[in-house]
Amino acid sequence: MEPGGAIKKPGSSKEVKTGSWRTFKPIVTDKCKGCGICIQFCPEGCIKISSEKVEIDYDYCKGCLICVNECPIKAMTSEREEK
Amino acid sequence: MGRHFMEGSKVVAEAIYLCKPDVVSAYPITPQTHIVETLAQLIADGRIKSKFLEVESEFSAISSVAGAVAAGSRAFTATCSQGLALMHEVLFAIAGMRLPVVMVVANRALSAPINIWCDHSDSIAERDSGWIQLYVETAQEAVDTVIQAYKIAENRKVLLPVMVCMDGFILTHTVEPVNVPDDVEVNKFLPKYKPTHALLDSTIPMTLGPFAYPEPYFKLKKELSLAVDNSKKIIKEVNEEFGEKFKRKYGNGLVEEYKNDKKIAIVSMGSVCGTIKCIVDSREDTGLVKIRCYRPFPKGDLADALKEKEIVIVIEKNISPGLGSGSVFSEVRDVLYNFKEKPKVVGAVVGLGGTDVRSKDINALIDKSKTMKDGEVEWFI
Numbered sequence: 394m395e396p397g398g399a400i401k402k403p404g405s406s407k408e409v410k411t412g413s414w415r416t417f418k419p420i421v422t423d424k425c426k427g428c429g430i431c432i433q434f435c436p437e438g439c440i441k442i443s444s445e446k447v448e449i450d451y452d453y454c455k456g457c458l459i460c461v462n463e464c465p466i467k468a469m470t471s472e473r474e475e476k
Numbered sequence: 477m478g479r480h481f482m483e484g485s486k487v488v489a490e491a492i493y494l495c496k497p498d499v500v501s502a503y504p505i506t507p508q509t510h511i512v513e514t515l516a517q518l519i520a521d522g523r524i525k526s527k528f529l530e531v532e533s534e535f536s537a538i539s540s541v542a543g544a545v546a547a548g549s550r551a552f553t554a555t556c557s558q559g560l561a562l563m564h565e566v567l568f569a570i571a572g573m574r575l576p577v578v579m580v581v582a583n584r585a586l587s588a589p590i591n592i593w594c595d596h597s598d599s600i601a602e603r604d605s606g607w608i609q610l611y612v613e614t615a616q617e618a619v620d621t622v623i624q625a626y627k628i629a630e631n632r633k634v635l636l637p638v639m640v641c642m643d644g645f646i647l648t649h650t651v652e653p654v655n656v657p658d659d660v661e662v663n664k665f666l667p668k669y670k671p672t673h674a675l676l677d678s679t680i681p682m683t684l685g686p687f688a689y690p691e692p693y694f695k696l697k698k699e700l701s702l703a704v705d706n707s708k709k710i711i712k713e714v715n716e717e718f719g720e721k722f723k724r725k726y727g728n729g730l731v732e733e734y735k736n737d738k739k740i741a742i743v744s745m746g747s748v749c750g751t752i753k754c755i756v757d758s759r760e761d762t763g764l765v766k767i768r769c770y771r772p773f774p775k776g777d778l779a780d781a782l783k784e785k786e787i788v789i790v791i792e793k794n795i796s797p798g799l800g801s802g803s804v805f806s807e808v809r810d811v812l813y814n815f816k817e818k819p820k821v822v823g824a825v826v827g828l829g830g831t832d833v834r835s836k837d838i839n840a841l842i843d844k845s846k847t848m849k850d851g852e853v854e855w856f857i
Contacts (some may be wrong), residue, residue, distance in 0.1 A: 396635050396703075397574030400683040438571045447605045 411437075415456030417471045421447055424468035431460035431469070479655050484615035484647040485510030487654045488580060491619040493518050494662040495578075495626050498549035501540040502531035505559040506592050512554055534559035538566040540578075545575040546684050547676035550626065550669040553577070556644055557584035557598045564602065570637050571606025571700060573685045575674055576629035577637040579607075582623065583746070583793075584644040585829045593830020594644040595793040596746065600770075600803050606700050608638040608707055609771040611745040613709035615652040618642045620724055623662060627714045628788035630669050634707045636700075641770075643747040643824040645830065657722055665721055704772050711769055724739035727766065734780050735765035740842060741782055743808050744791040745770060748826065749834050752791070755835050755842070762842050767804065778811045787845050788812065791838070793827045801825065801853040809851075820845075823853040831857065 395401060427445040439454040440447050449460075461469040479543035480487065489511050492500070500519065502512040516832040519528045530535045534555050555563060570577050581599045599609060608628065608831060612618045618640065625638040642648060667749040712729040719725030723777055727734050734753050734807055739764040742752050749766045756764050765781045767774065782788055792802035799806060812818055822845050827833045837856050844854070 394692070394696065394699070395682075395697075397572060397684065398686060398688055399573070399673050399690065400686050401680065403681050405683075458616075 403438045410456050412452045415454065415474045417450070417456045417458055418426065418474045419449060419456065419458055419461050420470050420472060421449060422468050422470060424466060425464075426466065426467070426468070430463055430465060434459050434463045479653060481651060481653050483510065483617070483649060483651050484618060484642065485582070485649065486514045487652075487656060488512035488618050488622060488642070488648075489518065491622045492552050494657060494659055495552070495623060495666060496524060496550070497526050497552040499527050499529065499541065499544035500553070501531055501537045501544070501551070501552040502553045502555065503531055503534045503537045503559060505534070505556055505751060507584060507594075507648045508554045508556045508559070508580070510648065511579050511580060512583065521545055534562040535566065536562070538570070538577075541577055541579075542566055542573070543568050545570075545577050546573065546601070546674045548669075548671040548674060550630075551577060552579070552591055554580040554582065554654040556582040557586055557592075560598045560602060564605075567605040567607060567637075570686060572696070573674065573740070574635040574655060574700070574703070575637060576626070576635055576669070578622065578625045578629055579637070580618075581637050581639050581641045582588050582644040582648045583641050589705050591829040592644070592645050594747075595828045595830065596641070597788070597794045597828070599639060599641045600794040603771055603803065606636065606704060607771065608634075608636050608704065608711070608769070609641060610711075610769055611641045611767065612647065613747055613749045613766065615650070616646055616654045616724070617643075617726055619654055619656065620718060621723065623657065623666060624711075624714045624718050626669075627666050627718075628707065628711055631710045631714075632672075634703065634785065635673065636703055636707060639740070646747045647819065647832050655722075655724070661721060667720065677791065708772050708774060711772075718749055726768050728777060730767075730769040731777045731781055732766040732768055734764040734766065736765055736781060738763040739786040740789065740845065741765050741785045741787075742789045742791055742838075742842075743767060743778070743782075743804070745804065748791065748793065751833060751835055752838060755838050757771075759839075760843065763771055773807055778808065779815075782808075782812060783815075784817070787817045788821045789841065790821065791826055791833075792823070792824045793825075793839075795825050795828060805853065820848070820850045822848045822850070824856060825853060826856040828857075
């Protein structure tokens with residue numbers, strides 16, 4: 394390690410898959426029209442548009458459910474994460 | 477620059493000027509004020525090209541200095557007492573990120589009750605922060621130690637922050653004859669800082685102070701602890717090199733022995749060592765071992781200096797409530813634990829809140845130590 398734990402190789406946070414921290418999992422339903430409002434609100438940058446719907450990257454989504462809360466047409470639901 | 481008759485604070489500011497910090501950031505607090513005031517004047521007059529950051533608190537002062545050094549510059553700050561206590565959180569972050577910050581602490585008592593005079597409670601309370609702590613006896617030693625401090629801190633094998641602790645008022649506000657080193661000589665002794673592990677450069681992007689899981693955290697803390705231990709060698713080397721260049725050095729850099737060939741040894745730190753030296757001169761039975769470097773704690777050097785003593789007297793200006801003594805007392809006793817022939821160790825808590833430490837009291841303590849019990853602590857009040 395560098396003195397003081399300095400990180401000189403960028404992108405090391407990719408190696409830490411924070412998806413395992415989730416208690417609740419957001420789910421995109423068929424109602425989604427791909428407006429992308431949830432993309433603006435996701436604090437982890439885990440949502441992207443994919444063929445007119447949004448898609449969640451479960452490797453890094455921590456399950457805060459802000460996307461579920463912000464969806465204007467209630468197109469997202471959530472369920473308890475089964476470990 | 478030659479020999480000058482100057483106030484401790486002003487001459488320390490001159491020494492900082494010679495070290496050419498890129499950034500100075502500090503918040504005024506008695507008795508540190510004159511150091512920062514003089515530096516602000518030097519910068520305003522254009523004598524140094526440093527950036528002076530005016531901040532609203534000591535927390536901001538130490539944080540901006542941390543940022544400046546993380547960006548790769550040489551920086552300076554100074555504080556004491558409540559100001560140092562306010563910096564507490566950032567002190568650990570600076571040591572953890574291994575940033576070579578240099579700070580002067582103009583030692584002052586901590587509240588409550590509020591008190592502006594000298595004791596060592598403020599800096600001793602920060603002994604576990606990972607900073608190197610050097611305690612000075614005179615304004616001359618303060619000047620020389622500040623210059624040495626940058627050389628120690630920036631050494632690739634060290635990379636640690638250094639606190640230069642000088643007694644408030646006793647050293648900061650007293651006018652003394654002081655040799656101010658020559659600018660060219662200091663430049664040769666202390667070349668420009670070349671950072672590698674902490675630097676703001678878009679071509680080498682890096683993250684400082686990142687999140688760490690338990691194991692890497694533990695590993696880095698162990699590395700920090702070893703780095704503080706290992707800095708002893710560099711502190712000694714820098715003291716020797718300074719001695720060769722400027723014809724002044726302070727013991728072996730860690731401890732300074734004065735007429736230490738007697739049966740009784742006094743162990744102490746800071747300006748009171750001057751008083752003790754006068755007493756030692758007038759007595760046949762007592763010598764002095766001055767702790768100049770309190771962190772890293774010079775266990776080996778102290779053990780050597782205290783061999784074959786009958787009585788060791790620890791005189792200190794701090795108190796750890798509930799321990800029954802100051803911190804130095806218990807640490808010195810720890811050093812003596814492995815001795816086959818253990819000396820009697822007695823202590824004295826002196827000078828809290830700037831109370832005068834009189835030579836007649838120390839003389840009486842030395843006389844009394846002969847009948848005191850091992851582990852007994854006197855209070856000079």
